[in-house]
Structure formats: structure tokens, C-alpha cells
Amino acid sequence: MTEYLLLLVSAVFVNNIILARYLGNCPFLGVSTRLDTALGMSMAVVFVTTLASATTWIVQTYLLTPHELEYLQTIAFILVIATLVQFVEMFLQKAAPALYKALGIFLPLITTNCAVLGVAVLSIQNEYSFIKTLVFAFASSVGYGLALVLLTGVRERFETAPIPVHVRGTSLGLITAGLLALAFFGFAGMV
């Protein structure tokens, strides 16, 4: 149990997927201007990452490794993720229209969110068991959401602040993310 708890804390705070592992930065800066979009994106990422990591783990363990096809990992994973996202989109549209409305526009973007593929590959590289992969994927994507919502909270305040014109937008967003990463450094050594 302690093992899983440590994994959870480490993936959310210490090795935060954006601020320490640098994954999924494009949407991180792209959607972090309004809080409701940031929340929607975070939820979509948590959902898809967990599902995708579980699926790719099964593909790797029962399909690629027994047939010695590990070199096809990249192609296989990206196809699995792309298909999965498509399926999730269609399923949600039918089964949960309200959720689909909230997540809808973010789902297609997620295929090219490198956090999803990154977490899937990392779980294989670290040789996690199935349960550990699930915990790791869930915690990582929660960490993603946390960083995204925190940054958005800060960036929303910029709208009314007097900011030099040249650093407005992405430039200041990146610098703020840097300071946020500095703050997350405080968690280093906790696990």
C-alpha cells in the first residue's frame, strides 16, 4: 500500500509531468487562459491517459513482447491512442452527452498531447505492473491537471495587470510556468 501511495505522491508533486518531466506543454500553454477550459482539458487528460496507459500496457504485454515486436512500440501505441480517443469520443457522444459537451472539443487535441504517449511509454520503461501502471497514469494526469489549473489561476490575473507589451501572452506564460516549477522544486526529496 505504501508503495502505491509513494508512487501517487511522486507522480503528482515531485515528478510532476509538466513541470519536472516536460510533457504536454503545447496544450499546457494553449488552454491555460481560462479556468473552465483548463478544468475541461484536465478532466479529459485524466480520463484518456488512464485508459490509454491501461490499453497500451495490455498491448505491450500480451501482443508485442510475446511476438518480439517491441520495436513497433511507437507505432502501435500511437495507433492505440488515436483509435481510443476516437472511440471515447463516439461513446461519450452517445452515452453521456453532458460529459461529451464538456470534454468534446478537447478530445481530438489529446491524440497529439505528448503526455498521453509519454506516460504510456514511461510505464513500460519502468516495468510497472498493471495496477502500478494504472496508479501512475492516474496520478500523472492529476498532476497535469493540478499544474494546468494553477497556471491558469495565475494567468487569469494577468488580464488586468499592467504588463510590458512584448512579454504578453506565451512569453509571460512560460516565465510563470518556470516560477511554478521552482515552487514545485520544494517537493523534491519528499519521496
Add this chain to the structure above:
Amino acid sequence: MGVMHEFTKGLWKEVPPFRLVLGLCPVLAVTTAAKNGVGMGLATTFVLVCSNTLVSLLRSVIPKKVRIAAYIVLIASFVVIVELAMQAYFYPLYKILGIFIPLIVVNCIILGRAEAFASKNRILPSIADGLGMGIGFTLSLTFLGALRELLGSGTCFGYPVMWESFQPFGILVKAPGAFICLGMILGLMNWISARQKAKNAG
């Protein structure tokens, strides 16, 4: 205009990480040293040129509805080639770049150029576009890597160049330094562009 223009726009006017702000993950992650920047940049350039070429060749064959999936498969195949080649010939670099080599697949620059340029243009301009964007990407990564390496560990391409009493800013080779450095460069580029525009206007 023409092929030359497609090539040069990637070098300054639309240089990928700084102007289009695409493909940021490898930009932030591997630029702890200039050498890594060069390696990552060249790997991406190879994939970008190859995928642009093929997408442009197949642009009338690929059905509109499944084009994104088709592009991703094309790109993934080239990434696997790069991955295996690097594993065989540049193993230390392969180790350092690690997870970011398979992640070239989801680098938005590559899919972005396939969708925005190669799928609408003939093969020669597409190759020029890929080459220009790739070289622009490589130069940006090398520049950022060199800057962070110089100030963060006092070396340049692995050789110590700073004076003896120089205290390296260790934070620059860590995650926060990556974000802050890139943010400042973006601001600086905006400032330079604004000045150029003002000069041209007045």
C-alpha cells in the same frame, strides 16, 4: 516567393519553437546542453523532411476523412527508423534523449506542417518547407541549449569556457530554468520584431 521562400521562412519569420510556439516539450526537455539540442534537432528534421515528402506525394491518394490518422502512421514509421538508427549508431545520445525520441511522433510541428503545408503543396516546396522548419528548429534548440549550458554549467559543447571563479547558475539546467529561458527569448523576439516593424514603418 517560390522554393527559396519556403525554405527561409522557417529560419526566422516562422521559426517553429519561438514563433509558432509548437513542439515545446523537446525544446524544454533536451536543451540542457548544446549537443543534445543538435541531436534532437537533426532527428526531428529528418522525420519532418521525410513526412513532408511522403504526405505531399500521397496528398491526392489519402482520403480527407482519415488523413490525420494516415499522417500519424507515416510519421510514426519514420520515427521508428530514427529510433533504431540512433540506438545503433549514437547510443549515448539515444540514452540522453530517452523518451523524447519516440515522442517525436506527437511533436506538433511535424503534424502541423503535414496538415498545413505538405497536404496542399507540390513535393519540392514541401521538402523545402520541411528542411527550413527543421533547420530553424535545430538552430533554436542549439541556441537555447548553448545558452543554458553556458550559464548553467559554464561549458560550451562540453568544453569549459568560462573563467575560473565563475559560479554556474545551476537552476538554468533544471526544469524552471528551461521555462524561464524560453519565455525570455520569446519576449526578446517580440521586442526585436516590434523594433524592426517600427523601423520599416518610419
